[in-house]
Amino acid sequence: MKPKVAVHKFASCDGCQLAFLNAGEALLTLASLVDLVHFPEAGPVAPDIKVDIAFVEGSITTPEDLERLMRVRENSAYLITIGACATAGGLQALRNFAVAEDWMAAVYASPEYIQTLATSTPVREHVKVDLELWGCPVSGEQVLRAVRELLFGVVPQQEADKVCLECKRQQQVCVMVTRQLPCMGPVTRTGCGAICPRVGRDCYACFGPAENANTEALAQRLEGFGLLPAAIAQRFLFINSQAPEFLAAGQRWKTDPTELS
């Protein structure tokens, strides 16, 4: 019996599911190794079936989705979040800093028809998560490697290094040192291959916090470049705003720290 795998979607752009759908031949290989029992975007629909591995894309933003997530957890032996939305609330979690009702009223003529929670939250705030794969989006390699490792019976390993280390490995000249760009690489988890510095721009932290991220040192460096506190806060409160390290740093700089003393 092949292990059963499900891919569930919540509030998201579908980009992380493309880790499977863009895999080409590897998708066909994956289908020979596991039984893809629920993956609506690819075809199979069986939301309430018991599975060995469940991948969860997207953040929790509605009461129905919260109930659905509880069922997914009950039915899944091993639950893996894929991407910034499921792992850290996603870009849509910026609404957590606003009054949700005001935003709904601004976008929709009849907001009373819409059922939504005030916040966009990561999966781990509601159920136990066995593995979190960071990235906006996750790469095919991250996802397929996790499946392969689980099939071998080992605990999947994740990159936790900083993007800075990846730049060094790739012999990429530092964009912060040489061009004074407000690069988030020093606090951001690698796994992307340091693509932003490699195409000549600053990292914007789409893979979330690295291990031992010294957010305060980076924030002060950004201030040295002339960024105002509000702009520094925005650097942390972006795609992974609900990651605790980024949330704390962003909240700290939202108000000018000098005013607090």
Place this chain on the structure above:
Amino acid sequence: MTDSGDRTIRVPVLARVEGEGALDLIIRGDRIEQLQLRIFEPPRLFEKLLEGRPYTDVPDIVARICGICPVAYQMSAVHAIEQVFQLNPGPWVREMRRLMYCGEWIESHALHVHLLALPDFLGADNVIELAERYPDEVRRGLHLQGLGNRLLRLVGGRSVHPVSTCIGGLSHAPTPAEIAALLDEFRQALPMAEALLAWTASLDLPDEQQDFTSVALRHPDEYPMNEGRLVSSAGLDIPIQAYQDHFREYQVPHSTALQSSLDGQPYLVGPLARINLNLDRLPQDLQQQVAACGITFPSRNMFHSLTARAIEVVYAMGEAIRIMAAYQLPDSSRVDVTPRAGIGFGCTEAPRGILWHTYELDADGQVQAATIVPPTSQNQARIEDDLRNSLTAYGLHRSDDELRKHGETVIRNYDPCISCSTHFLKIKVGRE
């Protein structure tokens, strides 16, 4: 065969569409009493979360609206913002943006044709099953999809949420050697795309003629991607700035998404609308291939969207080859930007149809207001119209399962990208 009493058919989760939706159908006797395309996708309120962000964040933010067509969102946004700044990044940037769009059309269309649509027409449940019966055709499709993604990786850094697009140009210029290597593979794969076109045209698709208005961009001398006027098959011909004078977005309690209308009527955007309105803008040799494929365009058969996508894959392959063959390293991959206050408009041809943006910026280039109208929201009313016509023509006496399957095929044919949830929402529907 079922009796003629009331029947309710529910498709709880639509498979093989991007995002989550459902179809509810109530049939009374020989007519459809109620038909609802429901969208589960929760609102993500992108227009609001753009407010207060610097213009430099916009391409990275709007990409996240859709993982399948992030380039489209970036393109409509950069054109709108550059209009505010009265900025023209020049011919090199123009060609590179077109090249990125080629990558996205190839990737998105190949994905839809092979993984989402073809299983319907060839009697398979999904692409895995399809690959067992049509291994060569599926592998050819996956190869084309992969080439589109590789082009995006080369120019954009990665294929989902590319990182190089910025106001004023591109953050880098690929090396001529990298371009030459990929050019070679595109040239080798062009016959595969042409074979795909001939194959889709040879398939036995349902023959259903419908009345609908096509809407697309139209450019004086090229097949439209980033520029053009908005035209329709009913004679509309306006600059993109005038969009809101003719098109309306509205929320309806019985539906699940904001819908759009053109002068009060549903309309079609996307590959078939583009081909219907811009056939004469395809290169001569491709026009000949289209003429020889056995389907007459302009077409009123929505199922010809499949072949329209294949035609655009061939077009995008050829266009990418043209741009890459002429590639030269620029002095700079971007022009300097001086922010200024104002309102700008951008409308480009996403894989699924016109994607209209407008931004209001302050003097520092900070977003004050944004409006984004995705293609799938524009197609909603047309899809519901199509379902009514198509299911009635198919025969309402058929079994629930047959009607469900046909309904799903009709919906998928639009390649609805429900994740474009700037505007999609879940609505609690009160029933009498």
